[in-house]
Amino acid sequence: MLHHTKAAAAVLAIGLAAAGIAGCHNDDNAPATTTNTTNPDGRVTVTKTVHPTDVARSNLNKATDKAKKDVDDLRKDANDTLKDVRDNFRETVTVTETPAP
Numbered sequence: 018m019l020h021h022t023k024a025a026a027a028v029l030a031i032g033l034a035a036a037g038i039a040g041c042h043n044d045d046n047a048p049a050t051t052t053n054t055t056n057p058d059g060r061v062t063v064t065k066t067v068h069p070t071d072v073a074r075s076n077l078n079k080a081t082d083k084a085k086k087d088v089d090d091l092r093k094d095a096n097d098t099l100k101d102v103r104d105n106f107r108e109t110v111t112v113t114e115t116p117a118p
Contacts, residue, residue, distance in 0.1 A: 052064045 050066045052066075054062045054064065056062060
């Protein structure tokens with residue numbers, strides 16, 4: 018059941034990130050801007066405004082990378098489980114011949 022939950026979470030994350038890209042409007046196509054503000058104490062504050070599609074695309078890439086890792090982990094778990102089943106099957110199935118009376 019845990020495997021199904023991980024897979025479903027990965028698909029959901031990708032879907033939400035893709036929906037974020039699809040939900041961006043054409044009027045949001047303003048370029049990213051960076052503003053530097055010098056504070057009275059001399060420190061500089063940098064404020065960066067990014068396009069919503071860039072944020073959504075970044076989220077999609079992160080979700081896709083995580084999903085790939087989750088799938089690899091699930092594949093490894095499945096292979097380990099299959100190996101355990103095969104090993105246990107070999108251990109439990111024994112043939113004993115007894116001489117005829």
